Amino acid sequence: MDSNGVDEQEMKLVQGAAGYVLEDVPHLSDYILDLPTYPNPLQSNPAYSVVRQYFVDEDDTVPQKIVVHKDSPRGTHFRRAGPRQKVYFKPADVRACIVTCGGLCPGLNTVIREIVCGLHYMYGVTEVLGVNCGFSGFYSKNTVTLTPKDVSDIHKRGGTMLGTSRGGHDTSKIVDNIQDREINQVYIIGGDGTQKGASAIYKEIRRRGLKVAVAGIPKTIDNDIPVIDKSFGFDTAVEEAQRAINAAHVEATSVENGIGLVKLMGRYSGFIAMYATLASRDVDCCLIPESPFYLEGKGGLYEFIAKRLRENGHMVIVVAEGAGQDLVAESIEQQDASGNKLLKDVGLWMSLKIKEHFAKQRKMDITLKYIDPTYMIRAIPANASDNVYSTLLAQSAVHGAMAGYTGFISGLVNGRQTYIPFNRITEKQNKVVITDRMWARMLSSTNQPSFMNPPNGTTEATC
Numbered sequence: 001m002d003s004n005g006v007d008e009q010e011m012k013l014v015q016g017a018a019g020y021v022l023e024d025v026p027h028l029s030d031y032i033l034d035l036p037t038y039p040n041p042l043q044s045n046p047a048y049s050v051v052r053q054y055f056v057d058e059d060d061t062v063p064q065k066i067v068v069h070k071d072s073p074r075g076t077h078f079r080r081a082g083p084r085q086k087v088y089f090k091p092a093d094v095r096a097c098i099v100t101c102g103g104l105c106p107g108l109n110t111v112i113r114e115i116v117c118g119l120h121y122m123y124g125v126t127e128v129l130g131v132n133c134g135f136s137g138f139y140s141k142n143t144v145t146l147t148p149k150d151v152s153d154i155h156k157r158g159g160t161m162l163g164t165s166r167g168g169h170d171t172s173k174i175v176d177n178i179q180d181r182e183i184n185q186v187y188i189i190g191g192d193g194t195q196k197g198a199s200a201i202y203k204e205i206r207r208r209g210l211k212v213a214v215a216g217i218p219k220t221i222d223n224d225i226p227v228i229d230k231s232f233g234f235d236t237a238v239e240e241a242q243r244a245i246n247a248a249h250v251e252a253t254s255v256e257n258g259i260g261l262v263k264l265m266g267r268y269s270g271f272i273a274m275y276a277t278l279a280s281r282d283v284d285c286c287l288i289p290e291s292p293f294y295l296e297g298k299g300g301l302y303e304f305i306a307k308r309l310r311e312n313g314h315m316v317i318v319v320a321e322g323a324g325q326d327l328v329a330e331s332i333e334q335q336d337a338s339g340n341k342l343l344k345d346v347g348l349w350m351s352l353k354i355k356e357h358f359a360k361q362r363k364m365d366i367t368l369k370y371i372d373p374t375y376m377i378r379a380i381p382a383n384a385s386d387n388v389y390s391t392l393l394a395q396s397a398v399h400g401a402m403a404g405y406t407g408f409i410s411g412l413v414n415g416r417q418t419y420i421p422f423n424r425i426t427e428k429q430n431k432v433v434i435t436d437r438m439w440a441r442m443l444s445s446t447n448q449p450s451f452m453n454p455p456n457g458t459t460e461a462t463c
């Protein structure tokens, strides 16, 4: 550990001129000496051998910050993903496994498919195992064999063909199992919690000195993983959310003083709500965990609803599930199996409060329809662009593991495929920054109140 309590094993920094820093990912050769290398089989693959400069140069890196000033330091860079001239595994010796953990997300099956097909068709690897039902499946379930034929059309289905779970991460039992099954490449698909688990597995594997590459593929429809441009499945979820918003709009416009209220996923981050609102243009108010709001008094939600209804005769409100949690009165805080806070139903609560408020006021008769498409936006197959994105992430992970990298996730940074060390994506969550331009664009599209000045005594929701 260094003086900041950061595990040095996780920090592989390379400094260069003009403030250049490479936050590199670990490599099997960092802790196993004299590993043999082999020519990359892609050299003789007809599909790839025609591509000029198909192999990624060892020195290629991708900057995290692309907007720079004349004299500003070049800053953090990540290793560029892609196939290397040399690989650290003989294809016939590879025994890979894939596991999916956490909540569902469009594209999970595509990632599974493309890891299997990438290993098989690009590298000639034939032994790929599927671990059923998340981390606990390593020690409590039998594995399944995955061939290109088994996965050929799974990308057309939502969910994960392997099953998933929360909780049940037991590092030693998992690594014992990896050792017992002679697995030497582990592909772990999941969100922030999963990648913390993946990092623990990598560290234990390294402690035991095993030649096992651990690669993470970040997944979460909430888009709450930092550093990467966005997570796969996010676009599909935003697109599906449009259907709920459209329905809310149709319901609201078909009656006098109609209100359509839609609750969307987003536990700590309101990206889905914000992008769905921006895409739709039918939304009058978007509430997210990062932006506190209040109901009563001047500048509050009730006042705004009354104003919009007087102006337009209808309105649509989108609320992210993690918004306003402090307002929803309930004393017992509960957690799921992974230790994530279980949220109170802010949508249901808001619909009751709004109805109650206008009934009490007796100035305006409203009709409110509450639509909760929560699971519908994540239990669907990926759209075309998420399918392509998931494919590239999976292929990059395969190239990285074959090249001997380990303890990394494959992620898109400024439009380029990269390898990012686990600690960079698990140390904090990505959130909507309400002082950034995107939130300002959203506010200017809805013209909603900023909720910046709650009257004294008003409860403000903070998250």
Ligand SMILES: Nc1ncnc2c1ncn2[C@@H]1O[C@H](COP(=O)(O)OP(=O)(O)OP(=O)(O)O)[C@@H](O)[C@H]1O
Pocket (backbone or CB within 6 Å): 101, 102, 103, 104, 134, 135, 136, 165, 166, 167, 168, 169, 190, 191, 192, 193, 194, 195, 196, 197, 198, 200, 219, 220, 221, 222, 337, 338, 340
């Ligand atoms: N700090 C941690 N250390 C080790 N394992 C963890 C940690 N946090 C979570 N996990 C494990 O990771 C798995 C998934 O975690 P979690 O349920 O939080 O979902 P997630 O990966 O964050 O995905 P989602 O975006 O759906 O929340 C669980 O099996 C859990 O036990």
Ligand SMILES: O=P(O)(O)OC[C@H]1O[C@](O)(CO)[C@@H](O)[C@@H]1O
Pocket (backbone or CB within 6 Å): 102, 103, 104, 166, 191, 220, 221, 222, 265, 266, 267, 321, 336, 378
């Ligand atoms: O799958 P569960 O346990 O119902 O959890 C739902 C949570 O998972 C997510 O879909 C992803 O983290 C959140 O948006 C949501 O709060």
Ligand SMILES: [Mg+2]
Pocket (backbone or CB within 6 Å): 102, 191, 192, 193
């Ligand atoms: Mg999570």
